[in-house]
Amino acid sequence: MTAGEGAASGVIMGDPGDRGRFGEFGGRFVPESLVPACMELEAAFRAAWADPAFRDELTSTLASYGGRPTPVTECPRLSAELGVRVLLKREDLAHTGSHKINNVVGQALLARRMGKTRLVAETGAGQHGVATATAAARYGMACVVYMGEVDTARQELNVFRMELLGAEVRPVTSGSRTLKDAVNEALRDWVATVEDTHYCLGSVMGPHPYPWIVRELQRVVGDEARQQCRAILGGADPDVVVACVGGGSNAAGTFAGFADATSSALVGVEAAGGAAMAKGIPGVLHGMRSNLMQDEAGQILEAESISAGLDYPGIGPEHAHLAAIGRARYETATDAEVLEAFQLLSRTEGIIPALESAHALAWVARAARSGDELVRSGSTVLVTLSGRGDKDVAQVRELLA
Amino acid sequence: MTVATAPDLAATLAAHRAAGRKLLVPYVTGGMDDQWLVTVEALAGAGADAIEIGLPFSDPMIDGPTVQAASLAALERGTTPAGVLADLGRISPGVPLVVMTYYNLVVRTGHRRMAASMAESGVTGAIVPDLPLEEVGPWAEAADSAGVATVLLVAPSTPDGRIAPIVERCRGFVYTVGRMGVTGEQRQLAGTALDVAARVKARTSLPVCVGIGISDADQARRVCEVADGVVVGSALVRRLLEGGGVEAAVDFIGGIRRALDRG
Ligand SMILES: Cc1ncc(COP(=O)(O)O)c(C=O)c1O
Numbered sequence: 001m002t003a004g005e006g007a008a009s010g011v012i013m014g015d016p017g018d019r020g021r022f023g024e025f026g027g028r029f030v031p032e033s034l035v036p037a038c039m040e041l042e043a044a045f046r047a048a049w050a051d052p053a054f055r056d057e058l059t060s061t062l063a064s065y066g067g068r069p070t071p072v073t074e075c076p077r078l079s080a081e082l083g084v085r086v087l088l089k090r091e092d093l094a095h096t097g098s099h100k101i102n103n104v105v106g107q108a109l110l111a112r113r114m115g116k117t118r119l120v121a122e123t124g125a126g127q128h129g130v131a132t133a134t135a136a137a138r139y140g141m142a143c144v145v146y147m148g149e150v151d152t153a154r155q156e157l158n159v160f161r162m163e164l165l166g167a168e169v170r171p172v173t174s175g176s177r178t179l180k181d182a183v184n185e186a187l188r189d190w191v192a193t194v195e196d197t198h199y200c201l202g203s204v205m206g207p208h209p210y211p212w213i214v215r216e217l218q219r220v221v222g223d224e225a226r227q228q229c230r231a232i233l234g235g236a237d238p239d240v241v242v243a244c245v246g247g248g249s250n251a252a253g254t255f256a257g258f259a260d261a262t263s264s265a266l267v268g269v270e271a272a273g274g275a276a277m278a279k280g281i282p283g284v285l286h287g288m289r290s291n292l293m294q295d296e297a298g299q300i301l302e303a304e305s306i307s308a309g310l311d312y313p314g315i316g317p318e319h320a321h322l323a324a325i326g327r328a329r330y331e332t333a334t335d336a337e338v339l340e341a342f343q344l345l346s347r348t349e350g351i352i353p354a355l356e357s358a359h360a361l362a363w364v365a366r367a368a369r370s371g372d373e374l375v376r377s378g379s380t381v382l383v384t385l386s387g388r389g390d391k392d393v394a395q396v397r398e399l400l401a
Numbered sequence: 402m403t404v405a406t407a408p409d410l411a412a413t414l415a416a417h418r419a420a421g422r423k424l425l426v427p428y429v430t431g432g433m434d435d436q437w438l439v440t441v442e443a444l445a446g447a448g449a450d451a452i453e454i455g456l457p458f459s460d461p462m463i464d465g466p467t468v469q470a471a472s473l474a475a476l477e478r479g480t481t482p483a484g485v486l487a488d489l490g491r492i493s494p495g496v497p498l499v500v501m502t503y504y505n506l507v508v509r510t511g512h513r514r515m516a517a518s519m520a521e522s523g524v525t526g527a528i529v530p531d532l533p534l535e536e537v538g539p540w541a542e543a544a545d546s547a548g549v550a551t552v553l554l555v556a557p558s559t560p561d562g563r564i565a566p567i568v569e570r571c572r573g574f575v576y577t578v579g580r581m582g583v584t585g586e587q588r589q590l591a592g593t594a595l596d597v598a599a600r601v602k603a604r605t606s607l608p609v610c611v612g613i614g615i616s617d618a619d620q621a622r623r624v625c626e627v628a629d630g631v632v633v634g635s636a637l638v639r640r641l642l643e644g645g646g647v648e649a650a651v652d653f654i655g656g657i658r659r660a661l662d663r664g
Pocket of ligand 1: 308
């Protein structure tokens with residue numbers, strides 16, 4: 001296997017090189033029709049990322065439009081209840097209510113720079129779809145969002161939001177009718193429309209260069225959080241950094257601020273019903289080699305959890321690599337634990353988390369109560385609160401009834 | 402059993418082309434119905450020069466609704482990659498068999514094991530659509546050693562400079578993607594089909610077959626004014642899904658055969 005440049009230079013979360021490798025994971029497993037588009041995107045991103053004018057425009061847009069920087073919040077009552085000091089990185093306060101805006105503003109600016117006039121996206125919970133529709137509205141681009149039929153039903157309000165923002169939502173009826181099928185449909189759209197269309201992929205997954213682009217665009221979460229934690233902790237870093245993992249973009253962005261710069265332990269939390277690290281084995285799907293939930297023959301299994309945003313049978317390739325080299329650890333949380341954590345944060349801190357983010361909190365609560373070696377009393381835990389729970393309130397109400 | 406007698410993809414197609422015959426490669430999804438093997442044998446008799454068999458996959462990314470439906474039907478019937486290959490090993494259609502499979506089925510089975518079981522079943526070619534040139538190495542080596550020709554794709558979006566390295570690594574024939582899009586029937590022959598076929602023809606001595614979107618005898622005949630042959634998938638699979646059975650398949654493919662022979 002060719003190691004990425006990052007690995008060669010000793011950087012843990014670095015440049016994956018032109019073959020897009022994170023150790024043995026990643027790559028570009030797409031039909032030839034899409035290879036030139038991926039290459040063009042990689043070249044465009046390399047140029048843009050090295051261009052101070054592009055970086056300035058992104059930073060100022062994320063500030064004046066996206067609401068960055070988001071704060072880090074101390075959680076005294078939650079901390080007292082769990083016996084560990086919990087800090088939250090508040091992506092729920094970003095525009096559109098989750099970290100997804102960081103990625104889409106970057107990709108929309110990149111698409112515009114490339115002369116593309118239309119965005120397509122996949123979405124699970126609808127948060128990435130809403131964020132993409134938002135950026136498309138802001139930059140006057142056409143927008144089509146693919147969303148599994150199961151998800152359009154359980155996230156009705158987000159469908160309406162996207163339509164309000166001027167996007168067309170196309171329900172996906174193939175396969176398991178959830179996030180993985182929405183990715184298939186978005187890729188199918190892109191093959192036919194690549195000339196004028198940018199595929200605005202929502203997580204650190206897919207063919208190279210997406211896992212790298214999305215991680216770099218989400219890095220702002222981790223970079224900000226590290227500085228903010230140092231200010232709060234008198235120059236120290238948190239002992240543990242925790243984020244939920246669907247495809248893994250809020251986790252990758254968070255980890256990127258800590259993986260090389262600190263010795264903080266990194267923990268990604270997947271849904272127990274979509275646990276690509278716990279139950280998956282290496283394979284190739286959606287353009288990448290990574291861990292996948294699959295059967296004996298190699299057919300991809302359906303993920304199933306309480307949160308549409310984590311119902312993905314794979315995981316971003318860099319996470320598979322971080323696990324393989326032991327730099328990050330991946331855990332799971334059950335639906336019941338997540339529901340409890342959802343209520344716990346609401347009750348103790350007045351913050352209603354997204355069900356996705358509640359997975360990260362659920363693991364912290366379990367680890368604190370069970371005396372996990374990482375989460376001892378007196379340790380400091382930074383949790384990325386990837387999004388706010390407004391979209392989930394109706395669903396949770398039904399589940400608790 | 403069939404190993405010794407199975408016709409070789411590369412040799413057969415090269416010989417047919419040398420004899421001035423246009424190449425016709427129908428596609429059937431393995432295990433899509435209980436008649437699929439009979440259909441494969443009948444297609445050989447209807448004038449196919451090789452037959453492409455799809456291994457059903459849960460996430461057929463480059464396939465449109467028709468082949469997706471066939472894959473789903475096959476999976477619902479309990480079809481597995483090993484089962485399709487074992488079934489193919491039991492027939493001797495007299496024309497070369499090419500398997501189309503998404504890469505994960507190969508990864509899960511293992512490169513060498515998959516290549517060996519293809520060879521044992523008399524399969525002499527493989528198309529792995531989600532393995533572009535940069536990633537094809539490990540599979541192509543395993544396939545080469547097993548005597549299975551790895552057919553690569555060239556697309557309308559492929560720049561001229563990429564065609565040479567692709568056709569150099571390609572075996573059997575060059576699968577030339579006729580249009581930007583997924584598999585599926587088209588009313589009109591895409592303007593890109595003739596253009597990409599000509600660009601590939603100018604750069605290889607391998608047979609050049611155009612697939613994706615070729616939907617009827619007239620389109621096939623027109624593409625073959627430039628290309629050496631055609632792959633016909635969705636238009637055939639739809640007839641099978643609609644219950645037309647072996648008869649409809651033979652009718653349809655036989656009609657294309659006659660159109661190609663008339664020129
Ligand atoms: C609030 C929130 N958090 C997390 C995720 C999961 O995505 P990722 O793992 O890429 O951060 C989603 C996806 O929809 C989400 O909406």
